[in-house]
Every structure is written in structure tokens, then in C-alpha cells.
Amino acid sequence: MKKATSLLSPCIALGLALATAALASEGPTEAKGPVIYPPEVLSLPVEQAILTSPPNVPPAIKRRHPARVVVNLEVREVNMQIADGSEYTFWTYGGTVPGSFIRVRAGDVVEFHLNNHPSSKLPHNIDLHAVTGPGGGAASTFTAPGHSSKFTFRALNPGIYVYHCATAPVPMHIGNGMYGLILVEPSEGLPPVDREFYVMQGDFYTSGRYGEPGLQTFDMAKSIDEHPTYVLFNGAVGSLVGDKALAANVGENVRIYFGVGGPNLTSSFHVIGEIFDKVYYEGGLRVQEHVQTTHVPSGGATMVEFKTDVPGTYVLVDHSLSRAFNKGALGMLKVNGAEDRVIYSGKEIDAVYLGSQSEEGSASSRREAEIKARIAAELKSNPTLTGLTKEAQMERGKQVYMGLCFACHLPDGKGLPAVFPPLAQSDYMLADRDRATRVVLKGLTGPVTVNGATYNSAMPPQEAALTDQQVADVLTYVFNSWGNQGDAFTADQVKAVRNERH
Numbered sequence: 001m002k003k004a005t006s007l008l009s010p011c012i013a014l015g016l017a018l019a020t021a022a023l024a025s026e027g028p029t030e031a032k033g034p035v036i037y038p039p040e041v042l043s044l045p046v047e048q049a050i051l052t053s054p055p056n057v058p059p060a061i062k063r064r065h066p067a068r069v070v071v072n073l074e075v076r077e078v079n080m081q082i083a084d085g086s087e088y089t090f091w092t093y094g095g096t097v098p099g100s101f102i103r104v105r106a107g108d109v110v111e112f113h114l115n116n117h118p119s120s121k122l123p124h125n126i127d128l129h130a131v132t133g134p135g136g137g138a139a140s141t142f143t144a145p146g147h148s149s150k151f152t153f154r155a156l157n158p159g160i161y162v163y164h165c166a167t168a169p170v171p172m173h174i175g176n177g178m179y180g181l182i183l184v185e186p187s188e189g190l191p192p193v194d195r196e197f198y199v200m201q202g203d204f205y206t207s208g209r210y211g212e213p214g215l216q217t218f219d220m221a222k223s224i225d226e227h228p229t230y231v232l233f234n235g236a237v238g239s240l241v242g243d244k245a246l247a248a249n250v251g252e253n254v255r256i257y258f259g260v261g262g263p264n265l266t267s268s269f270h271v272i273g274e275i276f277d278k279v280y281y282e283g284g285l286r287v288q289e290h291v292q293t294t295h296v297p298s299g300g301a302t303m304v305e306f307k308t309d310v311p312g313t314y315v316l317v318d319h320s321l322s323r324a325f326n327k328g329a330l331g332m333l334k335v336n337g338a339e340d341r342v343i344y345s346g347k348e349i350d351a352v353y354l355g356s357q358s359e360e361g362s363a364s365s366r367r368e369a370e371i372k373a374r375i376a377a378e379l380k381s382n383p384t385l386t387g388l389t390k391e392a393q394m395e396r397g398k399q400v401y402m403g404l405c406f407a408c409h410l411p412d413g414k415g416l417p418a419v420f421p422p423l424a425q426s427d428y429m430l431a432d433r434d435r436a437t438r439v440v441l442k443g444l445t446g447p448v449t450v451n452g453a454t455y456n457s458a459m460p461p462q463e464a465a466l467t468d469q470q471v472a473d474v475l476t477y478v479f480n481s482w483g484n485q486g487d488a489f490t491a492d493q494v495k496a497v498r499n500e501r502h
């Protein structure tokens, strides 16, 4: 608790104390002793719940009668990667973010054991939205490190439900990753599908900026202001990208259980290139059909289903797109199989078109979107790079470039004629290292001549988005790619330019 309270101002701490007093759910309650089951419950078969880590989902429930289901969920506080080179102390249910997926059937009696690992520093509990009863189980499961709590509930309502920690300060426990999904299958089961996946979105508030290396801590002020550093699917940048992308084949029916842990943001869940054939909106059993984007509240969930008709990479996003392209809320589903060029032809023609400027503008943004999608498809998770060698620095710089600069200057650094100047063998850039640094930090507007061609546009300043080290990395990358050659840049050199006054 020490770390957390030291971050709080006295007045926030007072507010929390009041909130804690108001929410009986957060403190410990006295144990009442085991529940005496009536014969109807005693006669139920007993089974151990299968729990799975994201993006996996336990197998469909085949039985058509209730059971007594024993759930054993372990709380662990663990250091894990939040982004390449950046670590975070996550608080987890089962060692993952989101926590283990729990699957029961409507009518089941659930014996829930919450075990808090002895290495934990804090007490935790669990509020399952699938529970009918005060606090959703929170008061009954308040568990100190090295302790185990048990409570029983009957799963009365079918649907897909969020569970989360409700220990004060609640937004901090959720913001550290303490949430997951529990599916209460309808008694007749859900329609069978070929693939099921488990994805949850959460917002994260770290002491450092997006991508800042090293071990990050929770930033209470950012959380209160609802200014997340990261918005993530399954707890890390790139958790569903490259080798870790979801996979399916053409012609299969896919179901995604999608939840939002929050603590603060809601999601506009969308899969680029797919239409949801069915959405079990708000996680209930009513179905809406033919949906492009579905809204999932914080502390809410949904089930979406679609058939994969053509192969390719489909990108999962929060369609509040800065979260996807700048804060990490991006995943991929790779679909393998035969093309059907009538359903989707791919690019058929690329011809020169001399329209009005606004048309050229929209064509260029269309091309930009196409390129972004292509790059996203090719991005592979890179190994963590901590060394300070130029090569390692270039790799880090490439990540910055592929996250930020490529959209305009293109992955090959050649730019777009009359729109974006080239960085590949740019006489302008290579002639003056400080000036190039200034362009990246402060932006550039007005006419500029690069390799004999004049550009008159605007480059947005990047000084708010990038650290000195990140600017040094990306400059080292662009000064040593595509035939360019130059010395590495250091963070100090960048800092000097950042602080210069005119």
C-alpha cells in the first residue's frame, strides 16, 4: 500500500477514504462458515472449472444439466512487458492480463476460491458481474497475501460478464490489470463455431511516456484525469500481432468474446475488413446483425461472430483511432485460405489520376491508410533492445519510424512527389544534423527544397510525442537507411536542440 498512498495528495486520499467507507465491498467481512447445501444441490455432479489464459477460451460446455463447479483463481503481482523494452508491475488473476477466462452454465452452483499468492504485497478481492448478491462477491473474497477465500454463488443469468478487483483504490487495481471475463452459457449452449477468442481492452497510466523504457509505475494523476498512456488489447503493445496474431481459415465461423476492463475508457470495437454477422450486444443473448462497430462500455462485454470469407490480415481496433495507432489498441486476425476475387479483388489498377487538389488529398490519405494497414500487417514484435550500440539504436529508431514517420515519408523513405519530401538521400536532411533535429522536434512549414524539388506543406512538431532518446533513435535510423550514412545521434544532442531559444 505504501507505494500507492505516497502518490496521493492528502485530499485525494481523503476522498478515497470516504469512498472506501461508503463501499462496504472493499473491506474484509467475517467468515460465516460453509453453506449447508439442500439435497437438490448436493445431488449435482461436481467438476473443476477449466481456466484459460487469453486469447484462449475453455471448451464449450456439453452437459445439459447443472453442476457444482469449483473455480480456483490465483492472484499474482508480476512484472511483465507492456511495450518493447518497457515493463510494468501488473496485478493479475492467474498471471495474465486479462485474467483467466471462466466458463460455466446457467443454473450451475459455483464454489469460488480466490487465492492470493504469498508474494503479493496487497490484499485483493473479486467482483464478478455474473453474481447476484451484494458487491458481486467482493466483500466475501477480500483476501490478504498468502490467504484463500471461498464463497458460493448460483449463476442465474446467462451472458458474458466482466469480473474485476474492487479493493480500494479500485481504479488503481483495475488499472494494473485486475479484470477478466466469465461466460455463463445459456442452458441450451451457444451455437457452435469453429474458433473462439478472448480479447479485452484496458487503459493504462504509466509514469513515463508511451514506449519509455524501463520499469514503469502507476500514475494516479493521469488515471484521475483519464489520460491513459496506453490503451491495450490483452495487456501489452503487440500482444496480438506478428507471431501472436489470432489465426483462422477461410470459411470458418469466428466468435470473439470482447470485454472492456477500463478503468475509464469505453471501446468502439471494430475489425477492419470484417462485418460482424452477429453481435450479442451488451453481453446479453439478444442478437443484432450486420454490425460494423459495436460499443462496449467500461465494465461491459460482448460476443461478436463473423464468417471469414476471404484471406488476409484483419486488424482489431478501438475505432477511436488514436488509441489504436498511438496508444496500442491494435490486434490482428490472420485468415489463411483461397482467394475469392469476386468478394474481394485486391487492387486491380493503379493509374495516374490528375484530379483537383482535394481529390488528390483524399487519394493520398487513402493511400496512407492502405500503407498503414500494410505496415501493420508486417510489423513483427522485435526483441527487447537495451544495448546502446548503433545497430540496436537503429532498430529502436525503426520502431519509432514505423509507428510515426512512415505514414508520410513512406516505409522506404522516398516520400510522395509534391506532397511529402524524401528522407532517402535527402540533400536537405543530410546537410545539417541540427536542422534535421529541429525539423523533427519543432516541425516545418513553408517552402523547402529537397533534391531540387520544392515542397510547400507542413510537418507537425513531434516534441510532445517523443523523448530525446526516441528522437535520437529515429534520426540515427533515417541517417543510416536507404543509402544514407551518418553518425549516431545522442539524447544529449537532441536535448540541446530542444532547449535552444530563438
Ligand SMILES: [Cu+2]
Pocket: 091, 123, 124, 125, 165, 166, 167, 173, 178
Ligand atoms: Cu486488487
